[in-house]
Amino acid sequence: MCGIVGYVGHKEAEPILIEGLHRLEYRGYDSAGVVTVTGQKLHIRKRAGRVGELVRLLGERPAPGCLGISHTRWATHGPANDVNAHPHLSQDGTVAVVHNGVIENYAVLKRQLQAEGIRFQSDTDTEVIAQLIALQLAELKGDLIEAVQRTLALLKGTYGLAVVSAAQPDLLIGARLGSPLVLGIGDEEHFLASDPSALIGKTQQVVYVQDHRLCVLTADDWHLLDYDRTRVQACVQQFDWDPGEADKSTFEHYMLKEIYEQPETLENAMRGRLCEADASAHFGGLNLDTQQLRRAERIILTACGTSYHAALVGEYLIEEYARIPVEVEYASEFRYRNPPIDRNTIVICITQSGETADTLAALRESKRKGHPTLAICNVVGSSIAREADGGVYLHAGPEIGVASTKAFTSQVTTLAMLALYLGRMRHLSAQQGLNMIRELRSLPDLARRALHCHDAVKRIAEKYYDVSNCLYLGRQYLYPLALEGALKLKEISYIHAEGYPAAEMKHGPIALVDPHTPSIFLMSRGPVFDKVMSNLEEVKARGGPVIAVTCEGDEEAATRADEVIYLPEAPEYLQPIIAVIPLQLLAYHVAVLRGCDVDKPRNLAKSVTVE
Ligand code: F6R
Helix, strand or coil: CCEEEEEECCCCHHHHHHHHHHHHHHHCCCEEEEEEEECCEEEEEEEECCHHHHHHHHHHCCCCCCEEEEEEECCCCCCCCCCCCCCEECCCCCEEEEEECCECCHHHHHHHHHHCCCCCCCCCCHHHHHHHHHHHHHHHCCCHHHHHHHHHCCCCECEEEEEEECCCCCCEEEEEEECCCEEEECCCCEEEECCHHHHCCCCCEEEECCCCEEEEECCCCEEEECCCCCEECCCCEECCCCHHHHCCCCCCCHHHHHHHCHHHHHHHHHCCCEECCCCEECCCCCCCCHHHHHHCCEEEEEECHHHHHHHHHHHHHHHHHCCCCEEEEEHHHHCCCCCCCCCCEEEEEEECCCCCHHHHHHHHHHHHCCCCEEEEECCCCCHHHHHCCEEEECCCCCCCCCCCCHHHHHHHHHHHHHHHHHHHHCCCCHHHHHHHHHHHHCHHHHHHHHHHHHHHHHHHHHHHCCCCEEEEEECHHHHHHHHHHHHHHHHHHCCEEEEEEHHHHHHCHHHHCCCCCCEEEECCCCCCHHHHHHHHHHHHHCCCCEEEEEECCCHHHHHHCCEEEEECCCCHHHHHHHHHHHHHHHHHHHHHHCCCCCCCCCCCCCCCCCC
């Protein structure tokens, strides 16, 4: 959450910072601000609202200079207004700071500083950092690096920081503890960002900064220090995101573009990983030896939000095909629980961003206890990808819409391949393996055909977009999808929605059924089809409108449901990957019709890097 961009070089900083902020706006959009440095002067501009508001302000009052830092905020401490917008200045105006994370002891520090006569402007935790650095700077007679180091020693919590000062107007300093930070290396110019996507088109060489590191940047030089001020080796990596991948192209919203990318992203998730010769899947980066995997007696899948729903599908997949008991845990709960876990348990973190604070903490806790850990992750070089013992990248490209879509289908596909791989180590026959490979290979085409339901879904959205409540019901593989469909609708259209296993409905949720509450039934084409059909009848009998998502050729649904969305037939275990497509489109169109900001829903931000 929150986006940071910093620049030092020989070009004007303002347009570079603004371009980076536009790319990071999905990280938080409560306010935006920049500060640039010329000579001994800091030029600070900040505004509540979107980056567009800041751009308007800069149109009236440009920020000159070739060094600057900037921020787009997801509010933690204090409401979203101009004063609480970053950057924050010290009282004497010499130091400016932008910050991503939470300073847990800020209230104590603030009281101490106020007792010493320091006046604060904002309600934020970040302002404390600026005040502390300025005090140290005055004491140290202008050594900004030392002043930052001394300040960091006083902070408890998490931070990705960028700092500039009038005292050393050619220096940009970054620091990281628990919140992501990337350093970009250019030709006589250097960058700092909370997310590599801010650097698309600017540089292809990056350093993913580790915790407890300071970055010291000037136009001509860069290096990393540890907190003892010793230089540390940095691992420079190639960063080759194509600028086109991060644009909306001809689509009105990123979310729609990402829904439409799914045939391709599914292909990318499987590329080079399915092997007919072994009738199995191959993964390059698991870093666990075959014996360790064979010995696995339990797998814990941990994740948040949509990734948690992918994990729930993973539970069905791994238990059915690899016959290994699986538990799925919300990362936010798992990190604080102390479940008994034996030596042969593998912990797998599932995450699009690789930066979700709770998932990262769950990973660290698992490692601390000595469990082998894997990550199923999209963002290359992210904290979780780097810290897990091994893992699998999704290769889905940047996901910018705040509502996760293509990452979900790639996660489930990867889990299906993992189930195949683990299953082949145990009891799955070569023939079963080959069947699964054939079915997996058909996924991109099935997804392409599933997108043909778009017009039908749009018509349904037009009919129901003004309801206040909605139920999503499914069984077995489609139960996690009911949860995911409800989450998609809630988060972007602000309609209250609940997902349930279809048969659970009679134990409570059926009380919600009325003529204004549509129920979306996800019709499993497996052994429970008739059971789900009975549940559908029960809702109809109580006057509830029913939308059925079913496969082509199902004539029964058409006679009973008010609306039917047809999908191509897919094997049961792959249905979640296909059936999620109309649910994503439904949420999308309902949100558009209700006038919601689809790509930047209220109160949300992509990548939840605070607890
Ligand atoms: C919902 C959504 C969130 C994320 C969750 C986990 O559409 O995007 O629920 O799925 O914040 O994020 P990652 O996968 O980045 O760990």
